[in-house]
Amino acid sequence: MPVQVITPPAPIVTPADIPGSHAADDPAIAAMIAAVTEDIDGPGGWLGRSLGKQTLELSLSSERPDCSPRSFPPSMVKLPYLPVITDAVSVKYLDRDDTVQTVDPSDYKVFDDAVWFNPEFVFPAVAAAPDAIRIRYDAGYDGDGRNGPVPARAKQTIILCVQDLMRLQASNFAVRSETVEGVGATNYLDQDRVSAIVESACERLLARLWVPVL
Known part of the structure; x- marks a missing residue:
């Protein structure tokens, strides 16, 4: 039984929800949010559930x-x-x-x-x-009626995933250790380790929302 998207889901997270010094309407952050949401939400996502209306x-x-x-x-x-x-x-x-x-x-x-x-x-x-x-x-969640607001765990998952994408773009993230003489050393986690931690956290957050699609 094919399902077609007639009207795409309304965003449930905005750039203003993502921690950082970027603008509240930053287009790059908005694109990351859209990419993460598309991977999760509705017929195109793996969650099997509609989040945004x-x-x-x-x-x-x-x-x-x-x-x-x-x-x-x-x-x-x-x-x-x-x-x-x-x-x-x-x-x-x-x-x-x-x-x-x-x-x-x-x-x-x-x-x-x-x-x-x-x-x-x-x-x-x-x-x-x-x-x-x-x-x-x-x-999806309409904010009122019986469906109510989007579950907080779904929003938090998108925020975590976007933050992970932002770290990927950080120029100094690949540095394992940086030492400044007389000041000290800064250590960085490898990106694959951070991504694994984020992925595990996201799976736990969304586990109760997952719906198998027959």
């Missing part, structure tokens, strides 16, 4: 041209990349003339991150297409 579209294929209306789709369709914003879900389908039609919202309800079709609802005949039924929905 985003619009997604799940496509369901009619497996055969003679698919019976009562057998397709199932009475319940689980929406991936939760949490789902329940008041922003729409169901459309392609009819046999390849015309997009909209299912009346009274024919289904959204509960527990899934679309439940009413028992008496008979789904119309659909086209033989890989995207015969399209469920568009908003997902």
